[in-house]
Amino acid sequence: MADPILKQKDGDITTITLNRPEDGNKQSDDTWAQCTEMLNTAAKESRAIVFRGAGADFCLGRAAMGQAGPVLEAYQVRERADIIFNLYGAFRNSKVPIIGVVQGRASGLGCALAALCDITLASDKARFSFPEMAHKIMPTIAFSALVDRMPRKAATFMIYSTQEIDAHKALSFGLVSNVVAAGELQGSVTTLVDHFKKGPMAAILAAKEYARQAFDMSVPAATDYARSLHATVNSYSGMRG
Template sequence: MELSEDILDRVDGDVLTITLNRPDEGNGLTDVAIGALTALLNGAAARARMVVLTSAGDDFCVGRIAPRGAAAPKLEALQVRRGRDLVFNCYSAFRESPAPIIAAVKGRALGFGCAIAACADITIAADNAVFQMPEFAHNIMPTIAMSALLGKVSAKRLMYIAYSTNTMSAERAERMGFVSETVPPANLEASVGQLTATILKAPQPAVLAIKEYARVAPSMDIRGAIDYARSLHAVVNSSSEMRP
């Protein structure tokens, strides 16, 4: 299934691997490639039980590549908002996909690349990975990228990331909360494979329910989140699909 030569996909058993494939340009993504990534994520659950997002070459993704050529025309606010739907739809695809998504991050993850690394359900980073949201330094108000980190980091940390535009090591990104685990570069693929195998040993209803609860519960009040946990626990664990 090829939607863009910059985005490759392969299904091996129950795992859909999506590879950002523009290594000569740090895997920066054009709008066409972002649309292809969104389409793959939206259709992932029909093809596999899990998704692994990885990259070719030395970097994960250095960001979104603006169209080259003539200067962009001046647009009205409504047109601008519609034009940004491409990015928001991609972020939503990460959140809404029933299939868990693991991002394997190495090298640079900048701007849009940092955002999609954070959007993944689990982010495993090589210790040579570097994360940054540089928009504010380029006179761009960065709420699009900031929205990707909602629910991943605290408000104080989110404001620091956006205002400072500092680069962050994988270890610091892990402390910030949007990297799950940091490993040596040589162990990145094996670490992702080990976690993937662990998840796939579980019955599918449990795999789906964990992501559903993690997605929905944080926006509920505590009483509602507890009641939802009780109901989901009862429904899933009593299912015949949970038994060997």
């Protein structure tokens, strides 16, 4: 049986691939916890991480958890939800950029992960949706992934309408970074990764750190932070190596 998630290293670029194409790359909670560990490890040993799905789709969310059992108490529900919140944290807290590659459908948790990537490249065949409300699921787990990634009106439209949107609409919503023809997607990934291979590691780390912090700051604070990083990193001898 194939591993549900694959990890491959090309020098200091790590690719993590969701590998259940027969089921839209849905993963069990145990496997999502494993994915969190993979991301945390990759962030310590890479200059960039490529995150993608095998087959026709990026990811259709969480795998079914079997037959319904007794109703869980609030604390148990919270423990189960923390598996996903910890996964979100691995994306948000990664010290290196994460590049998402979306070739087909990204639904529910899969759409949330596409949003959480620092850069998301999408095929013009890609589709994005949050169907939770249509399945009578209160969607704040998915919604929480969007609060620092998408404008409010775009996020609330997707959550409440449950509509599937195309890649160009996702681009206008700020959900993805760029849309290319399906046949050009891998070439676009390769070109982008090559930029990371050539860039000074100190600059890559500093730019990611700035992106993590600055958007929650006031403009004066973000300016002061930029001034400090600029002076510190650009005077570092490793930038001239």
